[in-house]
Amino acid sequence: MKKSVTRYVEKAVAAVAAARGVAVAGLPEIAIELPREKSFGDFSSNIAMQLAGRWHDNPRAIGAALKAELEKEDDLVEVTVAGPGFINMTLDVACWHRCLREIAAQKSDYARLDCGAGQRVLVEFVSANPTGPLHIGHGRGAAVGDVLARILSRAGYAVEREYYVNDAGNQMQVLGRSLRWRYLELLGARHGEIPEGYYRGEYLAAMARDLLREQGDALVAVSVAEEDEVGLDFFTRTAADAILLGIRDDLKLFGVDFERWTSEKEFFASGKVDLALAELKEKGVLYQDEGALWFASSRFGDEKDRVVVRANGVKTYFASDIAYHREKYERGYDLVVDVWGADHHGYVPRLRAAIEALGHCPESFAAILVQLVSLSRRGTPVAMSTRAGEFITLEEVVREVGRDAARYFFLTRRSDSQLEFDLELAKAQNSDNPVYYAQYAHARICSIFRKVAEEGLEIEGETPALGAGLTLPEELELIKKLDDFTVVLEAAARTLEPHRVTYYLDDLAAQLHSYYNRNRIINEEGKVSGDRLLLMTVIRQVLNICLTLLGVSAPEKM
């Protein structure tokens, strides 16, 4: 509907401009909004005020001229100029009924947009080191990345999900040492506290017990010195493989699937890192200093230059990440989205610099920074310390509160604001828990349809229903809300903000509950309003789409 109204306003502006002999080119974009106040009508525009400056006239006079043009439109039954120059427009109710029928006809394809125009997008997320199980912070990143991908996909982008496995570098060495230490501990060759800097989580001790049981006690000599490299490759690989399998399981349990798992190690092994560096060198943005090789990222907006090859000859993580992103562009994505923990925000300018240096438009790269999650139980904080190896894993959270609640909770905040996750609240089987609110709305509507079908109730009105009997203010508000979903989805895709869908869903559910409490679809005589049933059909349809976008189930019964 908004699009139709936008066209009317565009037409009116063109007509008025012609009458005044003013050029239409270079005019501001026509912004159509939903007025806060219902009495202002269905849509409003501030275009008269925008034009006032350019046309050197007062906004109310321009508004009056536009109003005269707009009144020629059959669909607009009322046009007024209000306040400082807002143009308020009210549509014929028949338009809203038509709108409802159109949405109903599209069924589950409603709000499949084409604003992505088939452009290819890569969403890279989670990408945690395989050094330990996923914790709750990764869970938030997983929910945000996955739902973002679903939203973009519905908005008409060709989306792929990718997990970048950071399986190279120091921390993998430490992982191998940690597992070897645990193994030797079981053989009585290590005692006391695990050394400082090692991974001390219980999962490695458990893994060591499995190793001993399944593969015996000869994997490494008990006499091996701690600094020694003997057997490290084996322990590193064993630990990383097992942990990565666990991560895949956790993500599956959480409802997240990736098209692609990419290994950092492979980038080094295949020489792609060298290729990327060679390309940068060719572009003249690398230089040698103090024995190291630097990338001149400050020429592309970073605050300082960054090392890509250390003086000891070892390439940095940044170097492999350049190679990785270079490959993303070579694969032909139009938009590259990375979902990171917000503590990596300082890393954004240097990567964007590298992307630009490689000749790609920096606008085509977006980093979504996901803020910290703090856990609590009934308001009291749950301490989490990665150092002590005591953290709540994603798996524990999902098992405790359920996938639906966990996903929903992660999406109730903007990504860049901190999130307090209350385990008791998420687990609550009562009305305090917001995830049930939306699901309940869906189940309630299903229940009506069940009753109609089971009891073979008579449906009143035209067949098929036209919706013409829907004239209550709350019915029209509902139809407008349903119509607005395309706008919300488009905005969520454009701004890469999945929480917009959560808020929309909550609003729609609220309107449904309110309507349900006030009006009956099946009346006292057991007769069913066909028009209201049509309205329920469409609401259920949109609730279902939203829940599916969030990866939350849409129960038919609760």
Place this chain on the structure above:
RNA sequence: GCGCCAGUAGCUCAGUUGGAUAGAGCAACGGACUUCUAAUCCGUAGGCCGGGGGUUCGAAUCCUCCCUGGCGCGCCA
């Protein structure tokens, strides 16, 4: 010290990218089940949008200076 993000009701947070009288949930208080599901609804109360200055028809939103909190400032990843 420099940079990034945040600061909105008692608490947790939205706020359609500059619009009209700033919203929701929880908590508090008062109501609604012989009903298509009360996991719901209706009502009351709650505000110097961190503070000052600026930009304009118009600012929670933009620019600037302070205050507070989180994070980042490695030839770690």
